[in-house]
Amino acid sequence: MNLKSKLPSVGTTIFTVMSKLAADVGAINLSQGFPDFDCDPALVDAVTRHMREGRNQYAPMQGVPALRQAIADKFAALYGAPYDPETEVTVTSGGTEAIFDAVAAVVHPGDEVIVFEPCYDSYVPAIEVSGGTAIVVSLRYPDYAVPWAEVRAAVTPRTRMIMLNSPHNPAAVILGADDIAELTRLVEGTGITILSDEVYEHIIFDGARHESMARSEALRARSFIVGSFGKTYHVTGWKVGYVVAPAALTTEFRKVHQFVTFSTNTPIQHALAEFLSEKRGYPELSAFYQRKRDLFLTLLAGSRWKPLPSRGTYFQLLDYSAITNERDMDFALRLTKEHGVASIPTSAFLYRQPPPPVLRFCFAKRDETLEVAADRIRRL
Ligand code: GLN
Numbered sequence: 005m006n007l008k009s010k011l012p013s014v015g016t017t018i019f020t021v022m023s024k025l026a027a028d029v030g031a032i033n034l035s036q037g038f039p040d041f042d043c044d045p046a047l048v049d050a051v052t053r054h055m056r057e058g059r060n061q062y063a064p065m066q067g068v069p070a071l072r073q074a075i076a077d078k079f080a081a082l083y084g085a086p087y088d089p090e091t092e093v094t095v096t097s098g099g100t101e102a103i104f105d106a107v108a109a110v111v112h113p114g115d116e117v118i119v120f121e122p123c124y125d126s127y128v129p130a131i132e133v134s135g136g137t138a139i140v141v142s143l144r145y146p147d148y149a150v151p152w153a154e155v156r157a158a159v160t161p162r163t164r165m166i167m168l169n170s171p172h173n174p175a176a177v178i179l180g181a182d183d184i185a186e187l188t189r190l191v192e193g194t195g196i197t198i199l200s201d202e203v204y205e206h207i208i209f210d211g212a213r214h215e216s217m218a219r220s221e222a223l224r225a226r227s228f229i230v231g232s233f234g235k236t237y238h239v240t241g242w243k244v245g246y247v248v249a250p251a252a253l254t255t256e257f258r259k260v261h262q263f264v265t266f267s268t269n270t271p272i273q274h275a276l277a278e279f280l281s282e283k284r285g286y287p288e289l290s291a292f293y294q295r296k297r298d299l300f301l302t303l304l305a306g307s308r309w310k311p312l313p314s315r316g317t318y319f320q321l322l323d324y325s326a327i328t329n330e331r332d333m334d335f336a337l338r339l340t341k342e343h344g345v346a347s348i349p350t351s352a353f354l355y356r357q358p359p360p361p362v363l364r365f366c367f368a369k370r371d372e373t374l375e376v377a378a379d380r381i382r383r384l
Pocket of ligand 1: 017019
C-alpha cells in the first residue's frame with residue numbers, strides 16, 4: 005500500500021535509539037533523561053493504597069479534582085497566579101501529550117508556529133501533523149540566547165503560537181527577566197498564543213528564579229503552561245503531566261485531550277495529589293540536582309571535555325572539540341559502543357544550524373553511576 009506519510013522526515017526518536025543502543029551494548033545510559041534511582045517509597049505506597057481502596061476506574065477527563073486543586077494551589081503559592089481548577093487546569097498523560105494537545109487545539113492548516121532550536125523533538129512533528137509550519141529561530145551558540153530581533157522579524161500575520169522551553173532541554177539554559185520583557189512586548193496586541201514547556205521548573209540552579217509565564221498577567225492570559233510529575237517525583241515512566249491555561253484556551257485544549265487519551269491513570273493522580281498538596285519533593289529538588297551536576301563536573305575537571313553552563317534541567321552539555329572533529333551523532337554512537345557511555349547528540353533537536361561539537365549527558369543518576377561514567381570518558 006502506498007501510504008503518504010504525514011511526517012516524511014521523522015524516524016524513531018533519538019531517545020529510543022540511544023537507550024536501545026545503550027542496552028544492546030551494555031553502556032551506561034546517560035542519554036534519555038530519566039533517573040536510575042527510585043522514587044520516594046511513600047509515593048509507591050500511596051499509589052498502592054489508592055489501588056487497594058478501589059480507585060481503579062476512569063478518572064474524570066479533566067483530572068482528579070484533588071490533583072487539579074493541588075496544581076492550582078502550587079501556581080498561586082509560587083507564582084501568584086490564580087488558576088481555577090475547574091476550568092483552567094487539566095491533567096494529562098505526560099508532558100508530551102500536553103504539548104501535542106495544545107498545538108492540535110489551536111494550530112490550523114497554514115498557521116505558523118515559532119520554535120527555537122535546539123528544539124525538543126516532539127514540537128515540530130506536533131505542528132506539522134496539524135498542518136502548521138514551524139518557523140525555526142536558532143538560539144545563539146554557545147550561550148543559547150534568544151535572538152529577539154530575529155524573533156520579531158519572524159512574526160507574520162499567520163503566527164499562531166510561540167513555543168518556549170525554560171529550563172531548556174537540551175541546552176540547560178533558562179529564560180531571564182529580560183527575555184520575559186522582550187516576549188511581553190512582542191506579543192502585546194497580537195493574537196499569538198504561547199506554549200510554555202516548563203517541565204523542569206523545579207530543577208533550576210545557582211539560586212536563579214524560574215521565570216514562569218504564570219508570573220505575568222499579560223503572558224499567562226495567552227499561555228498554555230506544561231508541567232510534568234515525572235521529572236519532579238522521579239517517576240518518568242508514570243507519564244503524568246498537566247496544562248494550566250485560561251478558561252477559553254483550556255476549553256479548546258480539553259476538546260483534544262478527551263479524544264487523545266480521555267483521562268490519566270487514576271490511583272497515581274490520587275497519590276500525586278497527596279504529595280503535591282503537602283508540598284513534598286519539589287522544594288528540595290534544585291539542591292538535589294545541583295549537587296549531582298557539580299559532582300559530574302568535578303569528576304570531569306581537568307579533562308578535554310569542556311562543560312557549557314547548566315543552569316537548570318538534569319542535563320549537561322559537554323563540548324568535545326578538543327577530543328575529536330567527528331559529527332555529534334557519529335561521536336555519540338562511537339562513545340556508546342567503544343567507551344560504554346551513551347549520550348544525546350544535539351543534532352536531533354536542530355533544523356537549520358549545523359550541529360555544534362557538544363553532547364548532552366543526563367546526570368539524574370546515582371553517584372556511583374556518574375563516577376563510573378566519568379571514569380570511562382575522562383581520559384579521552
Ligand atoms: N524528555 C526526555 C529527554 O529529553 C525524553 C522523553 C522521551 O523519551 N519521550 O531525554
